[in-house]
Amino acid sequence: MALVHDPRIDDARDRSMREVLDKLPPLAGVKFGKREGVGPCPKCGGDDRFSINLKTRVYNCRSCGGGDHIGLVRLVLDCDFMEAIEFLEGERGVEIDPAERERRRKVREDQKEKDEADEAQYRAWAIRDAISIWQACQPFRGTLAEEYLAFRVPGFEFLPLAFMCFRFIPDLPYVKRIKKRNHTLHSGPVLVAAVQAPDGMMRAVHRTWIDLDQPSGKAQIFTPDGKPLPSKVVRGSKQGGAIRLTGNACGSSMVSGEGIETTLTALVGGVLPGASYWAGVDLGNMSGKRVGGKFSDEPDMDGGPSFVPPCTVDDFWLIKDGDSEPRETQAKLTACAKRAMRINPGLSAHIVPTVPGGDLNTMIKRPGEQ
Numbered sequence: 001m002a003l004v005h006d007p008r009i010d011d012a013r014d015r016s017m018r019e020v021l022d023k024l025p026p027l028a029g030v031k032f033g034k035r036e037g038v039g040p041c042p043k044c045g046g047d048d049r050f051s052i053n054l055k056t057r058v059y060n061c062r063s064c065g066g067g068d069h070i071g072l073v074r075l076v077l078d079c080d081f082m083e084a085i086e087f088l089e090g091e092r093g094v095e096i097d098p099a100e101r102e103r104r105r106k107v108r109e110d111q112k113e114k115d116e117a118d119e120a121q122y123r124a125w126a127i128r129d130a131i132s133i134w135q136a137c138q139p140f141r142g143t144l145a146e147e148y149l150a151f152r153v154p155g156f157e158f159l160p161l162a163f164m165c166f167r168f169i170p171d172l173p174y175v176k177r178i179k180k181r182n183h184t185l186h187s188g189p190v191l192v193a194a195v196q197a198p199d200g201m202m203r204a205v206h207r208t209w210i211d212l213d214q215p216s217g218k219a220q221i222f223t224p225d226g227k228p229l230p231s232k233v234v235r236g237s238k239q240g241g242a243i244r245l246t247g248n249a250c251g252s253s254m255v256s257g258e259g260i261e262t263t264l265t266a267l268v269g270g271v272l273p274g275a276s277y278w279a280g281v282d283l284g285n286m287s288g289k290r291v292g293g294k295f296s297d298e299p300d301m302d303g304g305p306s307f308v309p310p311c312t313v314d315d316f317w318l319i320k321d322g323d324s325e326p327r328e329t330q331a332k333l334t335a336c337a338k339r340a341m342r343i344n345p346g347l348s349a350h351i352v353p354t355v356p357g358g359d360l361n362t363m364i365k366r367p368g369e370q
């Protein structure tokens with residue numbers, strides 16, 4: 001079968017993104033700057049995920065994917081390629097029956113509601129699971145978990161603090177779901193840390209599988225086909241939570257690193273006397289949702305629960321881990337710092353880089369100090 005090339009395809013390809021946007025129904029909530037539009041995705045509604053570049057004529061949604069200006073027509077109208085061409089170049093304008101569009105919209109909405117309900121149910125289940133893990137723990141002092149932290153953070157054992165955030169399990173299976181089946185890939189002693197939500201409630205546990213025979217002190221865990229897996233796994237809902245190393249009470253300054261060990265290293269160093277030391281669980285949790293792509297440092301202020309220091313804090317130090325990808329790490333920590341400063345305009349935030357073997361004491365200096 002010979003295909004006859006439809007010249008309207010070329011006409012459609014030649015159109016600018018602005019022309020396409022003028023023809024489409026307005027995209028609710030999408031704010032346009034000179035070069036870019038950012039806002040909720042017209043298909044999935046995802047905030048902070050959707051952007052349109054007017055110059056390069058591409059759009060992108062972190063859930064639905066991306067494409068060119070013709071792809072955008074397909075996304076918005078939920079139509080196929082030729083329907084999009086017809087819409088852009090057809091003499092009769094919109095060719096898709098309004099009733100059919102309404103039907104498609106309804107299907108999408110129902111699916112979104114169902115997904116949200118499933119997610120809420122899954123989260124509730126994960127939180128219950130986290131609480132039962134916590135309840136099955138032993139006290140932390142005098143256990144292998146304390147030994148692990150003393151091994152990773154020299155001087156830890158001399159800190160005169162209660163560390164209520166830590167507990168210990170002598171033998172916990174490491175279970176991973178692969179291809180719809182649960183696999184127990186390892187079992188052993190675990191340091192369990194409570195992740196407290198901004199309201200103080202514990203909604204997740206952070207677990208570190210320990211093996212003091214390894215140089216890192218952490219267990220080496222592999223998939224059945226030999227791929228390495230993280231020895232630290234969070235269970236529950238960590239959203240905006242923190243591991244409160246120095247407890248709930250919070251003064252005017254706070255030091256936060258991504259990991260327990262990094263933040264404890266600063267604590268052992270006595271970097272800021274009287275400060276609270278809260279670990280941010282992971283970088284994604286610290287940055288919260290962001291507007292734009294992977295390297296964006298712009299926090300989405302409407303993006304749900306986020307890691308923010310309590311309102312008593314006006315001096316906030318973020319420790320940048322040396323072993324993470326530098327550009328993305330910087331972007332995520334900057335987003336965290338910007339969010340904290342926007343929520344509390346009296347707060348000043350600082351990002352402190354660590355260098356391998358570097359001394360945090362020499363890096364954290366108050367303004368004016370030498």
Ligand SMILES: [Zn+2]
Pocket residue numbers: 041042043044045046050061062063064065
């Ligand atoms: Zn989307």
